[in-house]
Amino acid sequence: MNNIMTILKHNLKTTLKGWFWLILVLPIGVNLFVNIISDRVDKSVEDSGKYFNVGIYTKDKSEIVEKLLPKDKFKTRLIKASEKDLRGSLDNGDISVGVIIDSEDIYKDIKANKEDSIKVISQSKGNNKDYVLGILNTRIMQANSLGDNKEEYLKAYESYEKNKYKIDYEGSEMQKIMPYTTMFGLFTMAFLFIGGRCLVPLLKEREAKIDKRILVSKISKPQYLLGHILGCYILLVLQSVILVATFYILNPSLNISLGWMIILSLALSFMGIAIALTILSVSNNSSMYYTLLSILITPMCLLSGGFVPMALMPEVIQNISLVFPLTWINSAYTKILFNGDSLSIGLDLLAAISISLVLIIMYLVIENRKGNKLSC
Template sequence: MRNIFVLALNTLKVTLRKKSNLIGYFIMPILSLAIIMAIMGKGEVTKIKIGVVNKDNSVISMDMLKYLENTGKFENIPIEEKDVQNNVVNKNVNLAIIIPKGFSEEIYNNKLESIKMVSIQGKEVTAWVENYTNLYIKNILDIAKASKGNKDKFNAIYNGYKNQDLKLSVEKVKDKELNKELTERGLGILIMFLLIGATSTSNIILKEKRERTYQRICSTPVNSRIYMISNILANLIIISIQVILAIVAIKCILNIDIYMEVYKLFLVMMLLGIVSIGIGMIVVAFSESTAEAGNLSTLIITPTCMLGGCFWPIEIMPDKIQRISNFVPQKWAIEAISKLQNGGGIKDTGINIVILLAFALVLFLVATFKMKKSDKIGSFI
């Protein structure tokens, strides 16, 4: 056991004595987190621009447009009907709504047809505006239904609704979804750095084989198994420091709410870290030179991070690609984080934890088998 700690300490010294390694392991991940979260955070104040053609110009239609603006999510821009297509196509507005003449009369008679909307940006924009307008119109139609076509009665109830005699309490709440998305994308970047760091630390084995240090160590009472375990231990220490620094940066420096207990996030990231070490061992086992190891690690890390949802949500990828993503560990780590952010507990992430452990076990077994089968200490380039 003492030999394991001595060799692990030596690996840490060899790894961290270079300033470039310190930057790559600890500074770059935090800097990348800050940049990604700063860029994504700018989208919080963006408003949807609505081009408005109000043919009715009644009190009800004007109140509805004012209601949309008061949500803080939309900006109304008056336009002419003949200019609707040009404004939408040239992206002067995100969409246009056309309020027909007689809008208020249709409300009084409880026979309103849908308001026309024009957009080239699809349902992701129109659905949002429709939800708000439909909610407002539903409330007005309920008043029309209660007044049974009597305009004086309608106006009395409607004025009471506007003047808060029928009180509608509106409160602005913090958009949790943005912080959750920030956390997932930031941790996705951290996962990539964990993988890069783990493979780099594991590559020390190849470096020491090339320099014949490995041969000298194995000629002592220390066998190859103890040497590998010490490298894994050194890797775990580096990964734990990376994860702790990242969590401190997110919580204390960037002030991002992660919506889960810190220890749960630490657990998931450490499990992914163990998988990262397994990938590093695979790279070492199947490489015959440091150059080959670098190429192989790049070939593994970049595509799997893309498939696993480290750079963008998995949901935006085609269904076939989403099914393929089930075979990369990053996907299960990101999914576990999402479950925890949405109020789940450790039990809810049980399948994710089991799959991550299975990935680690398979990777270590394959790497061990390969190393035993081709345990050569010849020339390395």
């Protein structure tokens, strides 16, 4: 055990030399970067849904106005007493869009196709105005098609609202978590490169034949390898735990299972070790190791759902990506964000760990074939 701890400390000391701040700052920096993106996404969402205030000045006091601009389509719908009051609220930023209904009987004017009865004004550079115009156009078409008079229209409208087909979709939720999936994709790419960096001491000692001198001492080959691997694993776990901690600190409103995030961190770290060992096993020198690290990690991260949802990829790519442990890690992470079924999350993580274990076994087999047989 003492021998393992000696190699472990050696690995940590060698790896952290010059890399400590990167290992510490990377997860924090990625989280901060994503929160900036998320804030911008939230602002763009405000331009396309029920997240902004709209003001209305109308001469028509009937319930037709409610049908044209329903309250549930906006964050707040404010009725103004005059056009001057409406424009003042717009100038002050109290509302994003103003609607002027310059008609005492807007239903009659709609049926008569009278122009300039409704005006939409906005000072925003976003899509708020287009959103309001879209709602108005839809409601005007309904007014023209649902009945021949106001009473028939109101009756048909109530029937339509009561019986219309409602679609449940995850579009808004997906838009909400997209910055966090992108964050995780960026993090895992850098994380895997750092995981590869953690095993460089083992590679350099092998190149310089230092490992043979070490093995002549009381340290056995399994103890030597285990010390390096555990040192690397500790650094990766530390980095992933910092990511999770920063994630929770910066996003306190997100209701996500801490337990699953910790398990995900452990599985991700195990996967990082497995991939680095696999690349190490087929590398003859440092140059080859770094080259393979770049060639293999980059496409794997791009094709495993960290940046582009798997559903948007060709079926062939989806099938190929199933052999990547990172694909299952990303799948589990997305389900955790959605508060998905625990069994499904557990199976994804089990798949990632199983594939990683196969990779580690491949490393041991290849090392064996090279003549580096383990001896206690």
